[in-house]
Amino acid sequence: MFDGMNRRIVCMWFPRLASNRVLRACPIDGAFALVARQGNAERLHCLNAQAERAGLHRGMGLADARAFCPDLISRPATPEADARFLATLRRWAIRWCPWVGIEGADGLVLDVTGAAHLWGGEAAMLADMRARAARAGLDLRLGLGATRGAAWARAHCGTPDQPLDSLPVTALRLDGDTCTALERMGLRRIGDLAGAPRAPLARRFGPELLLRLDQALGRQDEPITPAPEPPHYGVRLTLSEPVGLLADAMAATERLLGALCAKLQAQNAGARRLVLTLFRVDRASQQVELRLAAPLRAPERILPLFERGLAEVDAGFGIDQIRLEATLVEPLPAQQTGLGATPQHVDRLTDLITRIGARIGLENVQRFLPADSHIPERSFLIVPAAYSAPESGWRGSPPRPLRLFPPEPITVTGSAPPARFHWRRMELHAARATGPERIAPEWWLADEGWRSGVRDYWRIDTRQGRRLWLFHTPQNPGWYVQGEFA
Incomplete structure (x- = not known):
C-alpha cells in the first residue's frame, strides 16, 4: 500500500543464528539452547525448534528451563563467533547481489534492485534463498519491500509480500515500552499509526517513532552500507x-x-x-x-x-x-628511519632466525626469557624466538648459575658450608663460600620438589676451579648441588 517505489530491498533474518551455527558443527537430536550470563543469572540466549516446542523461550532462566525440559542440552553462547559467522553469511549472500549489509546481530539486508531478473524474478530469487539456507542447516525468514524498514517488518512480523499497513507496530523497530504505549492508545497496526496526527505523537514519543515510520513508508531514506571487503594480499x-x-x-x-x-x-x-x-x-x-x-x-x-x-x-x-x-x-606501523630508528643488528637477527627456521622450523629456534619467580626452576621461560621479543634484563639482583640441573645430593653433615665433599666422583675442596640466600616455596603453587620447605643457597668456589651452587634444607637436614657458574 505504502511502498510502491522502484527500489527493492530484501531482509534476511536468521532467528536461530547462534544455535544453527553450533548445531551445524555438532548436530544434536533433542532440545538445545545456548546460555548467556545476564547479571547474576544464566539465561537462554538462542534455542532450536525442539526447545521452543517444549515451551522454552529466550531470556528464560536456565534453572527454570531445566525444570520444564530435563533433557535440555546447553552450551555457553559465544557472541564473537556468531558475529564472525554472520560476516561469513554476508559474503555468501553476495551471490544474489553485490550490495549486502549487516542488519543487527542476526540479519542481512540486500539491495536487489535490478538483480531479481537474473534469478527469474523476485519469487524465484526468494525461493532460491530459502532452498540454499535449508541445505546449509539455517532457519531463514525473508522480507521484501521498497524500503529497508518495510523489508525488516515483513521478515520479522509477517510474510514477504504482506501489506505493510496490516503489520503490527512492533514491526517498526521500536522499543518495547513504546509499542506497549501505542497499543494502549489503540494504535496497534502500522496503518493505524500512519493515519494518526503526527504532532501529538512527536510530543509524546519523540522523533524516533516518526523516523521509523517514515523509513518504513519510504518518506525518509535509509541507506544500506555494505561492510568493506578485507584487503587481499x-x-x-x-x-x-x-x-x-x-x-x-x-x-x-x-x-x-x-x-x-x-x-x-x-x-x-x-x-x-x-x-x-x-x-x-x-x-x-x-x-x-x-x-x-x-x-x-x-x-x-x-x-x-x-x-x-x-x-x-x-x-x-x-x-x-x-x-x-x-x-x-x-x-606493522611505519617506523622512524633517522635518529632513534631500530638498530640494524635487530633486523639481521630476525633474518638469521628466519633462515635457520626455514631449515629446522621456527618453533625450534628458541630463546630464554625471565619469569617473575624467585624459584630457580621457574625463573626463566623457553619460548620460540620468532613469536617473542627479547627482554633487556633479568629481574632480581642475586646471581644465578649459567647451568641448572635437578638437585643432586652430596654426603655432608651439619648446616655450615662443607669444606670438602664428593660430587660426580670428584673430591672437591671449598676455597670460598658466599651466602646464604634463603628461598621459600611459593605456597600458591603445587610443586613436589619444594614442599619440603625453605632452602639456604650457597655459592661455593672450589680449589679445583668448579664454582657450584649448593643448598641446604634446614627442616630435613641435607646438602644438594643444583647448578654451576661459568
Whole structure:
C-alpha cells in the first residue's frame, strides 16, 4: 500500500543464528539452547525448534528451563563467533547481489534492485534463498519491500509480500515500552499509526517513532552500507614464455614482491607467512612456503629467503605463471628511519632466525626469557624466538648459575658450608663460600620438589676451579648441588 517505489530491498533474518551455527558443527537430536550470563543469572540466549516446542523461550532462566525440559542440552553462547559467522553469511549472500549489509546481530539486508531478473524474478530469487539456507542447516525468514524498514517488518512480523499497513507496530523497530504505549492508545497496526496526527505523537514519543515510520513508508531514506571487503594480499604474474632457470624465477618473484609489499605498506601491515605458487605448463603446481620471524614488507630482505626453496623446485617443461600470497599478516606501523630508528643488528637477527627456521622450523629456534619467580626452576621461560621479543634484563639482583640441573645430593653433615665433599666422583675442596640466600616455596603453587620447605643457597668456589651452587634444607637436614657458574 505504502511502498510502491522502484527500489527493492530484501531482509534476511536468521532467528536461530547462534544455535544453527553450533548445531551445524555438532548436530544434536533433542532440545538445545545456548546460555548467556545476564547479571547474576544464566539465561537462554538462542534455542532450536525442539526447545521452543517444549515451551522454552529466550531470556528464560536456565534453572527454570531445566525444570520444564530435563533433557535440555546447553552450551555457553559465544557472541564473537556468531558475529564472525554472520560476516561469513554476508559474503555468501553476495551471490544474489553485490550490495549486502549487516542488519543487527542476526540479519542481512540486500539491495536487489535490478538483480531479481537474473534469478527469474523476485519469487524465484526468494525461493532460491530459502532452498540454499535449508541445505546449509539455517532457519531463514525473508522480507521484501521498497524500503529497508518495510523489508525488516515483513521478515520479522509477517510474510514477504504482506501489506505493510496490516503489520503490527512492533514491526517498526521500536522499543518495547513504546509499542506497549501505542497499543494502549489503540494504535496497534502500522496503518493505524500512519493515519494518526503526527504532532501529538512527536510530543509524546519523540522523533524516533516518526523516523521509523517514515523509513518504513519510504518518506525518509535509509541507506544500506555494505561492510568493506578485507584487503587481499595476493599478486599474480603470467609469463609470456615458460621459464626454468633459478635466476628467472627469482626475477619474477622480485617483481611480485614489489607489488605485494606496496599493498602491505598501504595497509600498514607486514607479512609473517608467504606462499609462492609456481604453475607449470603441464598444469602441475608447486609451492614454496616462507615463514618469517617478524612481520616484514621490505622486498630486498624477503627475496633472498626464497632462493633456497626455489632452488628445490622442479620446473618440468617450464613455469608460465607465478602467484605470491601473504597468508598471515600482522600490523606493522611505519617506523622512524633517522635518529632513534631500530638498530640494524635487530633486523639481521630476525633474518638469521628466519633462515635457520626455514631449515629446522621456527618453533625450534628458541630463546630464554625471565619469569617473575624467585624459584630457580621457574625463573626463566623457553619460548620460540620468532613469536617473542627479547627482554633487556633479568629481574632480581642475586646471581644465578649459567647451568641448572635437578638437585643432586652430596654426603655432608651439619648446616655450615662443607669444606670438602664428593660430587660426580670428584673430591672437591671449598676455597670460598658466599651466602646464604634463603628461598621459600611459593605456597600458591603445587610443586613436589619444594614442599619440603625453605632452602639456604650457597655459592661455593672450589680449589679445583668448579664454582657450584649448593643448598641446604634446614627442616630435613641435607646438602644438594643444583647448578654451576661459568
